[in-house]
Amino acid sequence: MPWGTLHRVSHGNILLDCDYSGRLMIKYIARRILQMIPVFIGVTIILFVLRSPGVVGGDPIRMITGERAISETLYNQLVERYGLDEPFYVQYATYLNDLVHGDLGQSYNKSRPVAEILWDKFPNTLRLALAAILIEMVFGIIAGIISAVKRYSFWDVLVTFSTSVLVSLPVFWLGMLLQILFGLKFKEWGLPYLPISGMSSERFPDIVHLIMPAITLASVSTAYAARIMRSQLLEVMGQDYMRTAAAKGLSHGMVIWNHGMKNAMIPVVTYFGLDFAAMMGGTVLTETVFNWPGIGYEIFLAIGQRDWPIVMGATIIIVFIVMAMNLIVDISYAFLDPRIRYGRQVA
């Protein structure tokens, strides 16, 4: 069923239709936001418990000081300073209150607020993720269309097998292979080569620095995008209205482009939205391989330095982005597909 038509046909009167679905839409959004509240509380509880004394990390003061020997006075001062002598629920309330006010605490090593550090790094990760999404859209959609339209052909088999290889490939290994080939070997052979680390340099324009990290970050997602595109298009192509369109004498290309793509694209676009959020968390490996100064690399460095406020702060920010993106995707999905706001399941 093409989205939209069912809705309009069943109501006839467009004005009534808009009003009715508008109210439904608000109800739907309200319901989704209400559903997010327990998840938000759950996430904060998990992160709070993880950073609390005795749960996994043992003594939190030891987590701060590491192996260094400290006097008892200093120890007690630290306990008081971080509010660790307060009861559990008071600590949680303080944590939640700080969080709501955008206070992610102070970095142990950099003596700067965590929020400030992350705010500096965020644009770099965003730039990398946007470039990766772009690559993913172009190659994922094209590969998926070719695969579906030329089903069972050599190209279909090639795309299907390549996607299996891509999802099985460790991303950091792919990054290293690219570095060896296009960075080191090309340089050795006197060919035009790519920078293997960092985000900017005197020698290369910034965009060139972006190429290999973006390809690496996009690799797995591109494979999934191609698979979803393929299966969606195949499903749509089996629908009655596609046969009707063909029977009306439209060319094969027109049928696929005008009738097929529009319907097949919705889940694919949804996937891009969710994947964009997931990339924020998935950048740790890619950024570490390429020394890309984003949030992921910052997390990796902070773990090495036992700088827990940065690790925890970055994690909760990323989880927020994922949750917000989920909400946006669901709402836009409901705008596009009336069956969602009527509370019906879409296969």
Add this chain to the structure above:
Amino acid sequence: MRKKQPTGEQVAPVSGDATGAAAVASTEVLTGPARSLRADAIRRLKKNKLAVAGLVWIIIVILVAITADLWAPYWLGDPVAIDSTTAAERMLLSPSVDHPFGTDKLGRDVASRVVYGARVSLLVGVVAVAIAVAIGLLMGALAAYYGGIWDAIIMRTADVFFAFPYILFAIVLIALLGPGLQNVFIAIGVLGWPSIARVFRSSILSVKENEYVDAARAMGSSTRRILLRHIMPNAVAPIIVYATMSIGGAILTEAALSFLGMGVQPPDPSWGNMLDDARSFMLTAPWLMIYPGIAILTTVLAFVLLGDGLRDALDVKMKE
């Protein structure tokens, strides 16, 4: 009459009990000659060449990992010990007859380390996924069968876990738990259960709608008996598919964690920490990173292809 959900019919019974036979009898009309659905699934799996290739590769890797002690140290060299007298002249040798995959910076045989790395990867894959499946099955079954408040609590908890990007959560957990193989099991197991629970829950819910479950209840079977004898065997197909694919995912996660220095610790070899070592010698000794990477890729790919094959053979509908 209660409306049957379509997925209820698509899930192939795996056990040959009475209900399975009844389901076979009903599908006979559609598929022609009588044969058990399990035999049918095996026949379909055999026809899938990629899945068979994956299975063969998995069996080879398992055999290599199990028998490693019998031949690898003698034929290739010790994977861990460093012979300080000869280390200087044996380090970073390129692949040769004596050292098919070359040697590393401490003069150890890379092939031997790749062979022992297979043990780590398979162990992580199997143990971590077993933990995830055990918790997931229990939670999924509780949520689906008892419904109501149980369902709400368990599925909302699963939602909370889903809000965390997988690899990031694994990294943070290990950072707090401390590095080491045991904590890798825990992290992957704890993070894996919500997906299993979700798949199992929906698969039970669809199986529950079948008439033979009503019949069993009418005959006075206990809840436990209905769950174990009638629902479990029929709801398990998606879990087999999902677990197979998850083993590949767990191997990738272990490799990533070890690569970041958070999994298996040196000098013990793991494919991930070998790649970490290799980063310093990318240009001078590329074989250090080529072979462990190929080992990860082929092994994970084998599980992915087998999982795809099982999905088609058992006719399980899954979301990509």
